Amino acid sequence: MEDEELILKRDDDIVKLAKALSSATRLKILRMLDSDGVDVSQIAEAQDQTGANISAQIKILEKAKLVASQYCPGKHGVRKVCKPGVKRIIIELEE
Numbered sequence: 389m390e391d392e393e394l395i396l397k398r399d400d401d402i403v404k405l406a407k408a409l410s411s412a413t414r415l416k417i418l419r420m421l422d423s424d425g426v427d428v429s430q431i432a433e434a435q436d437q438t439g440a441n442i443s444a445q446i447k448i449l450e451k452a453k454l455v456a457s458q459y460c461p462g463k464h465g466v467r468k469v470c471k472p473g474v475k476r477i478i479i480e481l482e483e
Contacts, residue, residue, distance in 0.1 A: 393476040394453055401452075402479055408452035413437070414445050418454060418472070425458075425469035446470055 396402050408414055416435060420426055432442040446468070449455035456473045459466045 391453075391474045393478055394474040395478045395480060397480045404452045405454070405477065405479070408448050408454055411445065411448075413441075414449055417442070417445055417449065417470075421455065421470055421472045423471060425471045427462075428468045428470065431470070443468070449473075 396405060413435060417431055420431055420434060428442055428446060429439055431446075432439045435442065446455055446457060449470075450457060450473070454473045454477075455470050457468050457470045460469050461467075
């Protein structure tokens with residue numbers, strides 16, 4: 389479920405966010421996501437990357453709370469569907 393906003397105050401949370409946003413691949417993934425969700429295999433195909441690489445990138449985005457994922461039934465087992473984790477990010481530098 390998408391949260392309205394993510395407010396970051398702690399240094400380690402801000403560093404996780406910066407790491408997540410420091411990759412062109414991860415930025416492209418974020419731009420692909422919508423509220424209906426996008427399957428990891430669809431992301432991999434669109435990015436011309438392996439599913440394993442996209443899964444690793446998604447994991448980094450999840451740790452930064454930028455992506456929310458869930459497993460859903462698929463034609464051949466389960467599939468991982470990703471949605472945006474937040475709409476807005478606020479970084480508070482002063483306490």
